[in-house]
Amino acid sequence: MSKPVMLKSNKYGINLILDEHMDFEELLKCILDKFKESEGFFKNAKMAISFEGRKLTQEEEFRIIETITDNTSVNIICILDNDALKEELIRQKVERFEEEQAGKTGEFYKGTLRSGQVLDCESSIIILGDINPGAKVISKGNIVVLGALKGNAYAGANGNEQAFVAALVMDPIQIKIGDVIARSADKVQEGKKRKKKHSADVEVDPQVAIVKDGNIYIEPITKGLLNNI
Amino acid sequence: MSEVIVITSGKGGVGKTTTTANVGTGLAQLDKKVVLIDTDIGLRNLDVVMGLENRIVYNLVDVVEGNCRMKQALIKDKRYPNLSLLPSAQTKDKSAVSPEQMVKVIDELRDEFDYILLDCPAGIEQGFKNAIAGADRALVVTTPEVSAIRDADRIIGLLTANEIARVDLIVNRLRMDMVKRGDMMNIGDVTDILAINLIGAVPDDEQIVISTNQGEPLVGTDCKAGIAYANICHRVLGEDVPFLNLEEKDGMWNKLKGMFKKN
Numbered sequence: 001m002s003k004p005v006m007l008k009s010n011k012y013g014i015n016l017i018l019d020e021h022m023d024f025e026e027l028l029k030c031i032l033d034k035f036k037e038s039e040g041f042f043k044n045a046k047m048a049i050s051f052e053g054r055k056l057t058q059e060e061e062f063r064i065i066e067t068i069t070d071n072t073s074v075n076i077i078c079i080l081d082n083d084a085l086k087e088e089l090i091r092q093k094v095e096r097f098e099e100e101q102a103g104k105t106g107e108f109y110k111g112t113l114r115s116g117q118v119l120d121c122e123s124s125i126i127i128l129g130d131i132n133p134g135a136k137v138i139s140k141g142n143i144v145v146l147g148a149l150k151g152n153a154y155a156g157a158n159g160n161e162q163a164f165v166a167a168l169v170m171d172p173i174q175i176k177i178g179d180v181i182a183r184s185a186d187k188v189q190e191g192k193k194r195k196k197k198h199s200a201d202v203e204v205d206p207q208v209a210i211v212k213d214g215n216i217y218i219e220p221i222t223k224g225l226l227n228n229i
Numbered sequence: 230m231s232e233v234i235v236i237t238s239g240k241g242g243v244g245k246t247t248t249t250a251n252v253g254t255g256l257a258q259l260d261k262k263v264v265l266i267d268t269d270i271g272l273r274n275l276d277v278v279m280g281l282e283n284r285i286v287y288n289l290v291d292v293v294e295g296n297c298r299m300k301q302a303l304i305k306d307k308r309y310p311n312l313s314l315l316p317s318a319q320t321k322d323k324s325a326v327s328p329e330q331m332v333k334v335i336d337e338l339r340d341e342f343d344y345i346l347l348d349c350p351a352g353i354e355q356g357f358k359n360a361i362a363g364a365d366r367a368l369v370v371t372t373p374e375v376s377a378i379r380d381a382d383r384i385i386g387l388l389t390a391n392e393i394a395r396v397d398l399i400v401n402r403l404r405m406d407m408v409k410r411g412d413m414m415n416i417g418d419v420t421d422i423l424a425i426n427l428i429g430a431v432p433d434d435e436q437i438v439i440s441t442n443q444g445e446p447l448v449g450t451d452c453k454a455g456i457a458y459a460n461i462c463h464r465v466l467g468e469d470v471p472f473l474n475l476e477e478k479d480g481m482w483n484k485l486k487g488m489f490k491k492n
Binding site for chain 1: 379380382383385386387389422424
């Protein structure tokens with residue numbers, strides 16, 4: 001006969017795996033015995049408890065906890081709801097809400113992101129400045145850079161491939177949208193003489209990066225493109 | 230009350246120590262009272278570049294630990310009486326000094342000197358944190374190379390995060406022949422990325438190698454680097470000095486001169 005009560009610990013606390021069919025009073029005694037057995041190990045421990053394997057009413061749950069706390073030195077702080085289905089539903093709702101928020105709202109950031117700096121944002125973000133190589137912008141929504149994007153940008157950080165990255169000067173090291181990542185082309189050796197660029201004349205060529213068919217496309221911003229995003 | 234300037238870069242080998250020695254000597258030539266502090270503990274070389282290594286008895290760590298008085302550790306320069314050096318220790322490492330101790334050392338020197346120059350070690354850890362602890366302003370040194378500029382960008386971010394009020398840029402080891410060929414970035418490209426005020430551009434000069442080996446800073450002498458450093462000193466004092474025209478006129482006359490020089 002398999003054990004009626006099994007103690008398993010997880011990262012949150014103790015998981016009590018209970019036999020389904022046993023009579024409740026007997027089960028209670030088995031639980032108590034089990035805890036008394038491990039008294040030395042659990043001495044004065046504070047833990048969270050969760051139940052598995054048997055549907056318990058609230059009263060039954062409380063009785064178990066009472067029994068444990070009254071007769072051993074273990075201190076039960078709280079009960080963890082182990083209902084996997086409930087957890088999943090809640091998680092989905094929260095994520096969907098976050099996605100909607102990310103799509104509708106936006107934040108502004110004024111200033112240049114220097115190498116080594118990371119800007120992590122829940123909502124879409126508009127940056128009034130440059131992103132230097134070595135800097136990173138992460139957003140669950142879209143990223144708009146009113147300046148030069150020369151570093152890394154990660155839009156749609158929660159897996160949203162509908163997000164886009166736009167910049168006045170698009171020269172990123174890496175772009176990631178959703179789960180699709182793209183890197184800049186390796187620098188080709190140019191034997192030609194470089195044009196002497198004056199700093200005032202940096203070419204401003206607004207471009208936007210979007211995901212199409214699982215790849216990242218970077219295209220100049222035209223009216224048609226913006227409507228299709 | 231003195232101005233405390235830290236000379237830093239992030240990347241190693243771009244010319245911080247050379248710049249500290251030359252700017253310090255240049256300011257002393259302009260009759261300011263200057264003290265140079267080498268904060269690179271364990272790998273000191275400001276004393277070598279200044280030519281004062283045989284005069285070291287006590288060092289920065291001795292002062293911090295209380296083994297000697299400040300006056301005993303300070304070394305007067307052999308050419309300029311208003312220039313002093315507080316050398317670093319060669320036998321300890323960067324954990325021997327804390328930022329708070331650095332601030333105390335600097336406070337002790339503030340009344341005596343017009344300018345305190347701190348030679349910062351490469352990197353962004355304890356040595357860097359020690360060096361910027363008491364600083365009012367910073368000079369960031371970089372070469373026109375991609376790797377140096379990345380590191381300089383990081384350093385500038387850290388300096389502004391640590392609330393250093395003034396950060397100025399020195400572009401070192403410029404080679405105008407390579408810039409013309411398109412093999413090296415020009416000054417405009419560098420300032421484009423780093424976006425801070427340019428306080429000086431120093432060309433790559435053979436004389437620097439000779440001067441550091443001999444322990445004689447070349448600021449104020451006739452070579453291009455010497456003139457560039459002298460200009461930087463004037464700009465540190467707040468004067469407006471036009472930038473050197475670093476481009477060599479490649480005419481017949483100069484080519485002839487070159488041929489005669491080789492003989």
